[in-house]
Amino acid sequence: MDSESVFQRLLWEPAMAHRPRLSLPGHPLHVIQRGHNRQAIFTRQRDFRLYLDYLREAAEHHGLALHAYVLMTNHVHLLATPRGEASLPRTMQSLGRRYVGYFNAAQGRSGTLWEGRYRAALVDTEGYFFTCSRYVELNPVRAAMTEHPRDYAWSSYRRNAEEAQDPLISEHDVYRALGDSAGARRSSYRAHFRDAIGTADLQAIRDSTNRGWALGSEAFRSRVAMRLGRPAGPRQRGRPRKTADR
Numbered sequence: 001m002d003s004e005s006v007f008q009r010l011l012w013e014p015a016m017a018h019r020p021r022l023s024l025p026g027h028p029l030h031v032i033q034r035g036h037n038r039q040a041i042f043t044r045q046r047d048f049r050l051y052l053d054y055l056r057e058a059a060e061h062h063g064l065a066l067h068a069y070v071l072m073t074n075h076v077h078l079l080a081t082p083r084g085e086a087s088l089p090r091t092m093q094s095l096g097r098r099y100v101g102y103f104n105a106a107q108g109r110s111g112t113l114w115e116g117r118y119r120a121a122l123v124d125t126e127g128y129f130f131t132c133s134r135y136v137e138l139n140p141v142r143a144a145m146t147e148h149p150r151d152y153a154w155s156s157y158r159r160n161a162e163e164a165q166d167p168l169i170s171e172h173d174v175y176r177a178l179g180d181s182a183g184a185r186r187s188s189y190r191a192h193f194r195d196a197i198g199t200a201d202l203q204a205i206r207d208s209t210n211r212g213w214a215l216g217s218e219a220f221r222s223r224v225a226m227r228l229g230r231p232a233g234p235r236q237r238g239r240p241r242k243t244a245d246r
Contacts, residue, residue, distance in 0.1 A: 021212055022122050022224060022232055025084050028067065028172065030132050030209050033092070033118035034075040041074055041103065041113055048154045051076075051099050056168045058094040063087040065170040068133040070140065070155040077136040079123070081172065092118055121208040122224060122232070124216025128205075129174050130192045132215065133160070135205050138197070149193070161190045208233075 023029065035041040042048050048071050059066055063083030070077050082088045100113045123132050137160070140152035149157040159166035160175070163186070171185075178188035208215035214224045214232040224232040 021120050022214055022228060023082065023085060023088065023120070024122060024224070024227065025082055025087070028079060028081045028123045028125060028129060028132075029088060029120045030123050030136070030205065030215060031078040031080060031088070031092075031118055031120045032075060032209055034115040036112050036115045038074050038115070041076075042071060042154075043107070047103065047106075050102060051095075052154075052168060054095050054098045054102075055091075058091045058098075059168070062090040062094065064091045065172070066156075066168050067170065067172045067175065068136045068156045068160065069168065070136050070152070072139055072143065072154075077139060079129075079133055079136055081170075088120065119209050119212065121205075121212065122214040122216075124214070124220040125172070125174050127217055127220070128201075128215050129172065130189075131197060131201050132205060134192055134197055135202070138193070161186055161193070 042051065051071060055066070055069075058064075059080070064087045065081045065083070066078060067081065068077075068079040080088065096114065103113060104110055123129060137149045137155050137157040140146045140155065141149055146152045149155060150162060156166060156169050158164035159169045175185060175189070179185040205215060207213065211234075213234065214221045218233070221233040
């Protein structure tokens with residue numbers, strides 16, 4: 001078996017023991033991937049640039065539309081919509097294969113770079129799309145790395161909120177609905193950043209992404225569960241109430 005086959009087997013075999021992620025073609029996902037033991041996965045500017053190049057090429061090839069992203073020192077966040085069921089996993093596989101190979105060679109290291117599987121949550125576009133996009137692009141601010149998201153180079157904020165060009169970004173329908181012109185859309189998008197994300201929403205995003213739940217209302221989770229035939233959120237606690245015989 002050649003080294004490429006070994007790599008792909010090691011990449012995919014651990015995932016077979018896990019339940020498949022919730023995913024629906026045409027529906028956005030919040031994705032997070034961390035470095036092993038929270039170690040740095042980017043150490044210089046070239047690392048960031050190459051990761052974004054590899055991400056763009058893989059996403060275009062496998063049909064994944066990116067709406068927001070941020071590359072932190074030891075993890076990444078993406079908000080993206082898959083065109084097909086395999087769009088996200090194949091994008092992440094291709095990206096991981098190329099970037100880990102590059103990073104290991106550049107650092108003179110070997111072995112895994114990631115902390116297990118990437119995590120993903122289906123996002124309710126009606127209630128959480130912009131909340132999730134803000135969550136992604138505000139990461140450097142929450143980490144006290146910058147005072148404003150525009151000051152961080154490795155995110156999509158300046159493309160979505162200002163006039164920067166970014167070939168990675170595809171506008172989602174809810175973003176395009178913000179205004180009739182690019183300027184109006186950017187202005188409306190910036191308005192979402194005037195208020196901090198509430199504690200409950202922060203917790204909902206983190207819980208849903210880490211546990212693989214759908215991020216949205218109970219009605220949204222119920223619709224997802226019906227379509228996919230399995231739970232899309234936390235199981236209700238307690239035993240079911242008994243009903244009287246009739």
